[in-house]
Amino acid sequence: MAIATTELKTKIIESLNLQDITPDQIEDEAPLFGAGLGLDSIDALELVVMLEKNYGIVIKDIEEGRPAFRSVRTLADFIDARRSSS
Amino acid sequence: MNNAFILAANSVTSADAAHARLGTRFGRMDLASQLSLLAVEPFAPHFETVARDRIGIVLAARAGSLPTDVAYWNARNEPGGLSPTLFTYTLPSAAIGEIAIRHRLTGPNLCFVGGSDDVLTEAGELLRAGEADACLAIFTHVISPALTEKISLPEAARSWAVFIGRNGPGLAVLGENRRDMESFCANLRPQNLTK
Numbered sequence: 219m220a221i222a223t224t225e226l227k228t229k230i231i232e233s234l235n236l237q238d239i240t241p242d243q244i245e246d247e248a249p250l251f252g253a254g255l256g257l258d259s260i261d262a263l264e265l266v267v268m269l270e271k272n273y274g275i276v277i278k279d280i281e282e283g284r285p286a287f288r289s290v291r292t293l294a295d296f297i298d299a300r301r302s303s304s
Numbered sequence: 305m306n307n308a309f310i311l312a313a314n315s316v317t318s319a320d321a322a323h324a325r326l327g328t329r330f331g332r333m334d335l336a337s338q339l340s341l342l343a344v345e346p347f348a349p350h351f352e353t354v355a356r357d358r359i360g361i362v363l364a365a366r367a368g369s370l371p372t373d374v375a376y377w378n379a380r381n382e383p384g385g386l387s388p389t390l391f392t393y394t395l396p397s398a399a400i401g402e403i404a405i406r407h408r409l410t411g412p413n414l415c416f417v418g419g420s421d422d423v424l425t426e427a428g429e430l431l432r433a434g435e436a437d438a439c440l441a442i443f444t445h446v447i448s449p450a451l452t453e454k455i456s457l458p459e460a461a462r463s464w465a466v467f468i469g470r471n472g473p474g475l476a477v478l479g480e481n482r483r484d485m486e487s488f489c490a491n492l493r494p495q496n497l498t499k
Contacts, residue, residue: 234389235331256328263388271383 221273221294221301230290233268234261246291254289262287275300308431310466311350311438316342318446318461326406334372334393336365336446337402339463344403344440347467351407354469360436361403361413364423365396366445399444411436419443420464427468438469 227241230250234257248254251262266283269275275297277283286296321338324330326345330338340363351359372393379386392398397415404410412435414426420443427441444463 236328237331238325239328260389260392261332267385267388270385 221297223290223294226290226294226297229268229272230265234264244290246294247289250287250289250293265293269297273297273301308428308468308470311469312347312467313464314343314346314466315462315464317463321461329402332389333402334369334398334446335461336369336372336396336444336463337393337399339446339461340399340442340444340465341402341406343442343463343465344407344467347440347465348407350438350467350469351409354438356408357410358437359409359411360427360430360439361400361409361411361442362423362427362430362439363397363400363413363415363442363444364418364420364426365399365415366417366419366443367447368417369394369396369398371446399442403440403442409440411439424466427466431468431470438467441466441468 223246224241227244230236230244231239231241236255244255250265251257257265262280262283265287266277266280269277283296286293316339318335318339320342321335324338324342326341330341333341372390376386376390376394379390396417397413400413400415404413412430414430416422416426423441423443427439430436430439442463442465446461446463
């Protein structure tokens with residue numbers, strides 16, 4: 219079953235302790251880093267840990283995860299792909 | 305040394321941090337960084353009057369990053385690994401980074417484990433050496449509540465900050481009389497004293 223982006227947004231907010239933002243305020247296609255949600259390199263590492271804790275997905279090479287971290291949509295697609303291949 | 309002037313001063317406690325909202329990233333920070341950021345926040349208008357690469361930041365963390373160190377140690381066996389964010393804040397200098405990012409300050413900076421007199425001395429030296437035209441001097445004292453009870457400290461978390469410039473008139477003169485300045489800063493009340 220494909221992961222719901224709302225669920226993923228909630229996990230992101232919780233794992234990064236983001237304040238004053240709700241899942242519905244995050245657009246599926248908006249960039250997670252830089253201009254969009256404004257996350258930084260520390261947040262990227264925290265997301266890697268979040269993926270392992272919540273979805274059992276291990277990213278050993280950050281370059282592998284780079285395309286997945288573009289947006290909530292790409293991250294959801296990445297999780298779905300890894301789940302279906304395992 | 306030539307006199308420098310305290311242009312603004314502010315003091316905060318953990319109660320202020322509990323209700324503060326300084327953007328989405330504020331929640332991830334440790335208490336020492338939150339307090340440092342809050343203590344400096346009222347000074348933002350002053351930063352417009354000095355080139356941002358000429359504003360120094362000097363931070364004295366009296367207890368280092370002790371509460372975060374303890375939290376990191378306690379979390380060492382968590383499944384899935386330790387939090388990278390938690391690790392970041394085991395560095396007391398992380399607070400300087402947060403302040404520099406938020407206010408786009410690119411001047412010299414210094415962080416050390418020390419007391420309130422040290423931070424004023426170091427800030428004064430930075431100005432005297434001509435390395436900065438203005439300087440933030442920040443003192444943080446953050447200890448976890450459990451430790452506070454054990455060693456009978458009166459308060460668990462407090463931070464004060466002063467913004468020092470070469471030109472007055474300011475709230476006070478930062479001259480040779482360190483004892484007066486220590487007293488001035490020690491008695492800062494948890495409210496905005498910015499002129």
